[in-house]
Amino acid sequence: MxxxxxxxxxxxxxxxxxxxxxxxxxxxxxxxxxxxxxxxxxxxxxxxxxxxxxxxxxxxxxxxxxxxxxxxxxxxxxxxxxxxxRASPEYLGDMILFDAGLWEVWGRLEDSLRSGAPARVPDMFQSSREETARFIRAMDSLVRARGDAVWTAQHLELGFARTIVDLGGGPGTYLLEFLRRWPNARGAIYDLPATLTIAREILTSRAPELMDRIELREVDYRKDRLPGPVDVLFLSNIIHSEDETTNGALMRQCFEGLAPGGLLVVKDHIMDDALVEPAAGAVFALYLLLTTHGRDYSFTEVAAWMRSAGFAEIKLQPLPDPPFSSSLIIARRP
Ligand SMILES: C[S@@+](CC[C@H](N)C(=O)[O-])C[C@H]1O[C@@H](n2cnc3c(N)ncnc32)[C@H](O)[C@@H]1O
The missing domain is CATH 1.10.10.10 (Winged helix-like DNA-binding domain superfamily/Winged helix DNA-binding domain)
Structure with missing residues (x-):
């Protein structure tokens, strides 16, 4: 460089x-x-x-x-x-508009650095319908434009699964690709109520033929036991919004929510031990400082939470960059 x-x-x-x-x-x-x-x-x-x-x-x-x-x-x-x-299937505009809406929040970076606290209420954009829609459509737009969901569905082996849960699945962009690839599986999105309202709008207009295989279920993973047992739990861009204690508890929740032999798949920026690579993750961690209690974590950290929850066969699978900057961590409940 x-x-x-x-x-x-x-x-x-x-x-x-x-x-x-x-x-x-x-x-x-x-x-x-x-x-x-x-x-x-x-x-x-x-x-x-x-x-x-x-x-x-x-x-x-x-x-x-x-x-x-x-x-x-x-x-x-x-x-x-x-x-x-807008007419393009790879339209990134909803992500760009979401970023534009955070302009004032970035203006408060110095405050967050001094206090260590977020610059806005870390509510996962649940407090108004307009904010939730902008957030959830942004996730959908980014994942579709970059192609993460298609790549992930092509490279994960989920042929054994009858039930696939996208935990914090948001717009369901990943779940749709999993269900397209694995026609014998049923799927669910476990998420917060305001998000599910937007998810239903997106899914019914994009894939009405798959709606009878998808359950939209209100679950707050911080408070509720995960309904199950299921065969696959997929968590994309979830752990980065939570602190270390919550993530440790979440991995234990996931263990309980899986059937024996079930697979936990975490997709996120997975950092090196110095927390500086991938570069996109190190910079994105500042956005997480401004809006959540989380950050981007290393494989060593995530694997330790998984191991202590009881998971085995914990593996790291990076997506190819560019354009991708995230990785999968795959683990099995024995
Ligand atoms: C960054 S988005 C990721 C969406 C999707 N998984 C993706 O990667 O595109 C985080 C998602 O987690 C959901 N979420 C946040 N806190 C949650 C909680 N306590 N329980 C359930 N879902 C939650 C949000 O509503 C949102 O859909």
């Missing part, structure tokens, strides 16, 4: 690029251009912005490789069409 001035200046000024993309997405620049090339004046008229200012934004988006400019006309670059327009 280039180690001098350019790298540090680009990293430290990254908020300008991030904000340009977030705002362009929010005000609809990419949607307008998905219909064909336009001048800055035409785009400005569509989105209700000032023409000269819109030209400056469009030029910046050209410089960032998201738009192309031919004389005074702007059009979408292929990557922008693929990831930034």
């Amino acid at each position: 280039e180690s001098g001035f350019s790298r540090i200046a680009a990293l430290a000024g990254g908020h300008a690029e991030a904000r340009a993309i977030q705002v362009a997405l929010r005000i609809g620049v990419f949607e307008i251009l998905s219909g064909g090339p336009h001048t800055a004046e035409e785009v400005a008229a569509h989105i209700g912005c000032q023409a000269r200012a819109t030209m400056l934004l469009a030029n910046a988006l050209c410089a960032l490789g998201l738009l192309r400019k031919d004389r005074a006309t702007y059009s979408l670059d292929e990557a922008a069409r693929r990831y930034l327009t």
Whole structure:
């Protein structure tokens, strides 16, 4: 990695690029251009912005490789069409809009560093329907755009399972791929009530043919015993939102909730022992500081919780990077 001035200046000024993309997405620049090339004046008229200012934004988006400019006309670059327009199955926009909504929270990073406490109530975005929808649609958008669920379903061997539970499954993006690959299995999402409302909307519109194989069940894994026993418990991006004590208890809960021979699969940023690699996980840990009581954990830490809960055959399987930055930890209840 280039180690001098350019790298540090680009990293430290990254908020300008991030904000340009977030705002362009929010005000609809990419949607307008998905219909064909336009001048800055035409785009400005569509989105209700000032023409000269819109030209400056469009030029910046050209410089960032998201738009192309031919004389005074702007059009979408292929990557922008693929990831930034709603009609695309790989639309990443819901994740970008969620990040945009956390702008003020990042402004309080110094407070969190001084206090060690989150900068907002760590409620997993459950307190208003609008926030829950933005959060859950963001998870769905990220996983679909990057392809984690398809990769995971292709590489996990779940042919033995009759019951697969996506614990904290959110939008159910992973569960859908598991049920598509394993037609004899039934699935469930155990999650909080506000999340389940959004999950039902997403699943019924995306995969109505699978709804009779999916149970949506209100379970708060911090308080409730996990209904079971089931054959597979899948936890994606769950442990990173919880502290060490809660995760130790959660692994014991998972052990109790599995049938003998059942599989626990944890998917997350799994860090090296120094907690600095993968780099994406080390940076993401700051978002976790701001919004949860968690952080990203190492394989050594997670394996210790699993072993002390009674699990055996604990294995680490990293996903290939790029584009992925997370790993699976797979363990069996003897
Ligand atoms: C970061 S999202 C991950 C969603 C999905 N597993 C994924 O990887 O895309 C965390 C999920 O855990 C759920 N969750 C958080 N706390 C929970 C709790 N105490 N009990 C059950 N689900 C919880 C949230 O509602 C949300 O769906």
